[in-house]
Amino acid sequence: VIGLISDNDESAYREEVQHLAVWCADNNLALNTKKTKELIVDFRKKTGTHIPIHINGTEVERVASFKFLGVDISEDLSWTLNTSSLVKKAHQRPFFLRRLKKAHLSPQILENFYRCTIESILTNCISVWYGSCSVADCKSVQRVVKTAQHITGSSLPTVDAVQSKRCLRRAHNIEKDSSHPSHRLFALLPSGRRYRVLRSRTSRFRNSFIPAAVTLLNSALHTDVCGGTHLPQ
Structure with a gap:
C-alpha cells in the first residue's frame, strides 16, 4: 500500500490500510502484522509526528529500509544500501569464473557465465535505482565488471551502457x-x-x-x- 500524505492529512492513507485489512478478512486471508513494515519518506525540513499504523489492534513496525522484490529501498531514497548489497553478492561469483577459465573454457562460455551469474545480479531493476546512485556507488558496481572483464579477457558492456x-x-x-x-x-x-x-x-x-x-x-x-x-x- 502506497499513500501520498498532503497537508498532514493521513486519513486517506489510513483508511486504505484498513480497507486492505477488511478485504483480507472477508476473503479468508490473515495479514501477518509482524511481517508488515511501514516506511516513511519525508524530505520536509520540519517533519511532523507520524502516528503508528495499527492492523487488527497490533502496531506495525516502522523501518528505515525495506527489501522489496530484491531491491533495498531506504527512507531517504538513497541507493547505497542496495548497491552494496548487490556488489557483495556479485563478489562471490568471480571465484567460479576463475575456475572455469582454469578449465580452459572458451571466452564465449565465460562471457555467457558472467552475464547469467554476475551481470544479472548487478543489473537487477537497474532502471529504477542506477540513475540516482552516487558516484562512489557507480564505481563500486563498475569495479565488479572490470574484475570479470580481466578474468574473461573479453570486452564487457559497462553498467552505464x-x-x-x-x-x-x-x-x-x-x-x-x-x-x-x-x-x-x-x-x-x-x-x-x-x-x-x-x-x-x-x-x-x-x-x-x-x-x-x-x-x-x-x-x-x-x-x-x-x-x-x-x-x-
Whole structure:
C-alpha cells in the first residue's frame, strides 16, 4: 500500500490500510502484522509526528529500509544500501569464473557465465535505482565488471551502457502500450521530433526513470534524424 500524505492529512492513507485489512478478512486471508513494515519518506525540513499504523489492534513496525522484490529501498531514497548489497553478492561469483577459465573454457562460455551469474545480479531493476546512485556507488558496481572483464579477457558492456539500453527498451514498451499508466508521460511534441520533457525541480526526480527515459528517447531521436531514418508518427 502506497499513500501520498498532503497537508498532514493521513486519513486517506489510513483508511486504505484498513480497507486492505477488511478485504483480507472477508476473503479468508490473515495479514501477518509482524511481517508488515511501514516506511516513511519525508524530505520536509520540519517533519511532523507520524502516528503508528495499527492492523487488527497490533502496531506495525516502522523501518528505515525495506527489501522489496530484491531491491533495498531506504527512507531517504538513497541507493547505497542496495548497491552494496548487490556488489557483495556479485563478489562471490568471480571465484567460479576463475575456475572455469582454469578449465580452459572458451571466452564465449565465460562471457555467457558472467552475464547469467554476475551481470544479472548487478543489473537487477537497474532502471529504477542506477540513475540516482552516487558516484562512489557507480564505481563500486563498475569495479565488479572490470574484475570479470580481466578474468574473461573479453570486452564487457559497462553498467552505464546496460542501464541506458534497458531504460530505452522499457520506455519504448511503455510508449507503445496505451493501457500503461505512464503511457501519457511519453508524448511527442507537435513537431514530432522530440518527446515532451517533464519539469523537475529536484535532481532526485530528474534522475528517476521517467525523466531519464525521456532524455534517452530524445537522444535516440536525434541520432535517428542525423542518420536519416523516419520518426515515429
